[in-house]
Amino acid sequence: MTSQAHITDVRVVREATIKYALEDQKYRFISTTMIDTNSPQGTASRAAALDSMQSFVPRMGRHYTNWRNYDRGPNQHRDVSMLSPYIRRRLITEKEVIAAALQEHGPKNAEKFIQEVFWRCYFKGWLERRPQIWTAYVNGLNADLLDLAENPAMREKVQAAECGTTGLECFDGWSQELVNTGYLHNHARMWFASIWIFTFGLPWRLGADFFFRYLLDGDPASNTCSWRWVAGLHTRGKTYEAQAWNISKFTEDRFSPCTSDLQTDLQSLEYQEPHGLPDVMPLRSVTQPDWTVPTAIILTEDDCSLEDVDFATDNICAAAKLTTSHLRSPRDVSEAVATFEAAALCDAARRLKVKQNVETLRADVPTNVVNWVASTGARQVVMPYVPTGPLDDWMTETRFLLQQRGIEIAEHRRDWDALVWPHATAGFFKVKKKIPEILYKSGLL
Numbered sequence: 001m002t003s004q005a006h007i008t009d010v011r012v013v014r015e016a017t018i019k020y021a022l023e024d025q026k027y028r029f030i031s032t033t034m035i036d037t038n039s040p041q042g043t044a045s046r047a048a049a050l051d052s053m054q055s056f057v058p059r060m061g062r063h064y065t066n067w068r069n070y071d072r073g074p075n076q077h078r079d080v081s082m083l084s085p086y087i088r089r090r091l092i093t094e095k096e097v098i099a100a101a102l103q104e105h106g107p108k109n110a111e112k113f114i115q116e117v118f119w120r121c122y123f124k125g126w127l128e129r130r131p132q133i134w135t136a137y138v139n140g141l142n143a144d145l146l147d148l149a150e151n152p153a154m155r156e157k158v159q160a161a162e163c164g165t166t167g168l169e170c171f172d173g174w175s176q177e178l179v180n181t182g183y184l185h186n187h188a189r190m191w192f193a194s195i196w197i198f199t200f201g202l203p204w205r206l207g208a209d210f211f212f213r214y215l216l217d218g219d220p221a222s223n224t225c226s227w228r229w230v231a232g233l234h235t236r237g238k239t240y241e242a243q244a245w246n247i248s249k250f251t252e253d254r255f256s257p258c259t260s261d262l263q264t265d266l267q268s269l270e271y272q273e274p275h276g277l278p279d280v281m282p283l284r285s286v287t288q289p290d291w292t293v294p295t296a297i298i299l300t301e302d303d304c305s306l307e308d309v310d311f312a313t314d315n316i317c318a319a320a321k322l323t324t325s326h327l328r329s330p331r332d333v334s335e336a337v338a339t340f341e342a343a344a345l346c347d348a349a350r351r352l353k354v355k356q357n358v359e360t361l362r363a364d365v366p367t368n369v370v371n372w373v374a375s376t377g378a379r380q381v382v383m384p385y386v387p388t389g390p391l392d393d394w395m396t397e398t399r400f401l402l403q404q405r406g407i408e409i410a411e412h413r414r415d416w417d418a419l420v421w422p423h424a425t426a427g428f429f430k431v432k433k434k435i436p437e438i439l440y441k442s443g444l445l
Contacts, residue, residue, distance in 0.1 A: 043343070044085070044086075044089070044091065044340045044341075044343035044344040044347060045091065045343065045344070045347040046091045046092065046304070046305065046347060046348075046351065047347075048086075048091075049083065049086035049091040049092040050092060052081070052082070052083055052086065053081070053083055053086075053092055053096070053097060053100055054100075056081045056082075056083065057100050057101070057104050058104065059078075059079065059081075060081070060100070060101040060104060060105055060110055060113045061101070061104065061105030061106075061109035061110050061113070062105075062109055063079070064079065064080075064081075064112060064113045065109075065111075065112040065113070067079035068080055068112070068113075068116070069187050069250050070187075070250050070251075070252065071185040071187050071188045071250055071251050071254075072185075072251075072252070072254075073173075073177070073251070073254055074177045074180070074181055075181075077183070077185055080185060080186070081097075081113075082183065083097060084120070084216075084217035085182075085183075085216040085217040085340060087117075087120065087217070088120075088216075088217045088218070088219050088301075089301045089302070089303070089304045089341070089344045090302070090303040090304055090305050090384075091304050091305065091344060091347070091348075092305075093305065093414070093416065094117050094118075094120070094121055094416060095416050095442060095444065097117055098110075098114050098117055098439070098444060099444055101113050101114060102114075102439075102444055102445070107436075107439075107445065114435065114439075115432060115435070118420070118428075118431060118432070118435060119222075119428065120219070120221075120222050121416075121417070121420045121421075121424075121431070122420070122424050122428050122431045123219075123221040123222045123225040123226070123424075124219070124221040124222070124387055124417070124421070124424075125417070125420050125421030125422075125423070125424030125431075126221065126225060126424040126425075127220065127221040127224065127225060127387070127388045127389075128221075128283055128284070128387060128388055128421055128424070129280045129281055129283070129421070129424060129425055130277065130278050130280060130281065131281065131388040131392075132278040132281075133224065133225075133228075133277075133278065134220060134224065134388050134389060136273075137205060137208070137224050138390075138393065140205050141205040141206070141208075141209055141329075141330075142330065144203045144205050144206050145206075145330060145331070147203075148206070154202075157200060157202060158202060158206055161175065161196060161200060161202060161207075161210075162175060162179075162210055163175070164176040164179075166200070168195065168199075168257065168261055169255055169257070170191070170195075170247055170251070170255035170257050171191075171192060171195050171196075173255065174188045174191070174192045175192070178192075178210075178211070178214050178215070179214055179334075182214060182215060182216035182334065182336045182337065182340070183215070183216060183217070184211075184215070187250055189211070189226065190226075190230060190240050190242070191242040191246075191247055192207075192242075193207055193211075193226070193227055193230040193231075193240070194230050194239070194240050194241060194242035194266075195242050195262065195263075197230060197231055197269070198239070198241075198242075198263040198266050198267075199242070199261075199262050199263040204227050204228075204230075204231045204269065205227075207227060208223055208224055208227040209329050209331065211223055211227070212328050212329060213328055213329050213331060213332070213333045213334055213337070214334045214336075214337065215337075216336065216337060216340050218328060218337065219389075220328075220387070220388065220389030220390060221387065221388065221389070231268070231269040232266075232268025232269055232270050233268075233269055233270055233272070233273060235427060236268070236270050236276065236277070237268045237270055238268070239266045239267075239268050241264065241266050242262055243259075243262070243264075244256075244257045244258060244259045244261065244262055245259075280425045283421055283422070286385060286410075286411045286413045287408060287409065287410045287411065288410055289380065289382045289410040289412075290380060290408075290410070291313040291315060292315065293315060293379045293380050294315050294317045294376075294377050294378045294379050294380070295313070295315050295316050295317065295378055295379075295380045295381070295382055296316075296317060296318040296319065296320070296373050296376050296378035296380070296381050296382070297311070297316060297318070297319040297320070297352065297354060297381075297382050297383070298319075298320050298321075298322050298361070298369075298381055298382070298383040299319070299320070299321045299322065299345055299348050299349060299352065299358070299383070299384070300321075300322050300324060300345075300383060300384055300386070300391060301324060301325070301341045301344055301345060302384045302385065302386060302387060302391070303384030303385070303412065303414070304344045304345065304347065304348035305348065305351070306348065306352060306384060306412065307351045307352060307353055309382075309412050311352075311353050311354055316354050316355070316356065317356070317376050317377050317378055318356055318359070318372075318373075318376035318378060319349070319352060319354050319356045319357075319358045319359070320358060320359040320360065320361045320372065321345040321346070321348070321349055321358055321359070321360050321361065322345075322361045322362070322363055322369070322383075323338070323341060323342060323345065323360065323361070323362050323363065324341070324363045324390070324391045324394070325337050325338045325341045326338065326362075326363075326364075327363055327390035327391060327393075327394055328390055345360075359372075363391065363394050366394065366397045366398040366401055367401060369398060370398060370401045370402055370405065370407075373402065373407055374405055374407065378407060379406065379407055379408070380407065380408050380409075380410055381402065381407060381408070381409045381410070382410045382411075382412065383409065383410075383411060383412070384411065384412050385411040385412060385413035385414070385417070386411065395409075415442070416442060419438045419441055419442060420434075420438060423438075
């Protein structure tokens with residue numbers, strides 16, 4: 001458990017950030033945008049996720065291998081699955097998607113697609129093993145926001161980058177696509193992050209925060225680690241360079257920047273972390289449910305398929321959905337993200353095999369949720385595993401307050417995570433080597 005000193009440290013800095021940087025409306029650069037309901041991510045439900053997966057199954061093999069790097073622009077991303085908003089909330093799981101690819105194409109032809117799915121699993125496991133990196137990101141972001149409040153020149157540059165008015169056509173196009181659709185092609189995300197950091201010289205955490213506030217598939221591990229990777233912090237000293245020829249080729253000349261438009265002599269940001277990466281930590285232990293005691297079920301967007309759990313007990317006394325998207329940032333989070341989360345939770349609640357009505361809670365003041373649990377008579381809360389990230393930060397105090405009232409928290413952590421995360425201690429290659437073994441142990445091979 002995180003120390004009480006750490007809780008206080010994060011809260012004080014956050015409150016200072018909100019007070020001095022966010023009260024002034026001129027610091028809120030972008031209005032929230034609703035997602036296009038005609039897009040593949042328009043409906044946040046398991047049925048929609050399964051339909052989208054089945055539609056893409058024929059392209060999970062050689063087609064994906066050959067064409068996955070092409071960014072064709074808004075509503076034209078036919079060569080990538082765009083399943084990530086569903087997978088992030090486990091409306092469908094990594095295991096289900098990989099199983100579909102294997103069944104249709106076999107392990108050889110589906111190899112590249114499977115590896116890309118494993119990148120998300122790897123990043124989640126990596127951050128679980130180094131939660132100090134998330135704490136450093138949160139504290140660093142709060143410091144960056146305070147600096148932004150006091151630096152008009154930097155504030156103007158960040159505003160132009162987030163509004164897509166920098167004058168660099170490709171970058172502005174991606175910024176506007178992100179805000180308007182809640183999605184960016186993975187290749188575009190890397191180009192965007194590289195230009196943000198190295199061409200425009202903007203703080204990387206502010207860029208990561210921009211993504212996290214608008215991406216429908218925004219995940220604290222994948223987002224934070226990907227930005228660190230581009231900056232040369234994840235694989236120490238190895239940066240990602242956005243190159244003009246590469247952008248032109250893989251956008252099929254939709255964008256054709258000049259080489260002189262982009263920074264080409266990249267200096268890793270590893271100097272910002274002179275002590276290197278923190279030591280790998282053991283995975284956090286999980287308390288298993290005790291179905292003999294009165295239990296409250298709490299659903300979160302971290303796993304919207306809890307019907308997999310056997311709730312064959314008469315001791316469930318209440319159930320609730322916990323909305324958490326607003327925790328992603330001290331700044332305003334896209335309305336589209338919150339709407340997608342709410343729809344996913346409603347769908348999860350409809351599929352939950354309990355007799356009770358599922359109430360709606362919000363992760364704001366922890367005592368509000370604690371009081372609700374206590375009012376139900378529950379002696380135990382069962383919920384999906386809470387990975388390292390903003391909800392885990394919020395849960396630190398909540399766990400403490402629940403325990404003071406004699407209420408334990410039991411979490412459902414999937415066997416799939418238990419197979420992957422122990423190997424996520426270094427670079428991706430270590431997990432990549434284990435993919436055949438993981439697929440075998442999970443019953444997919």
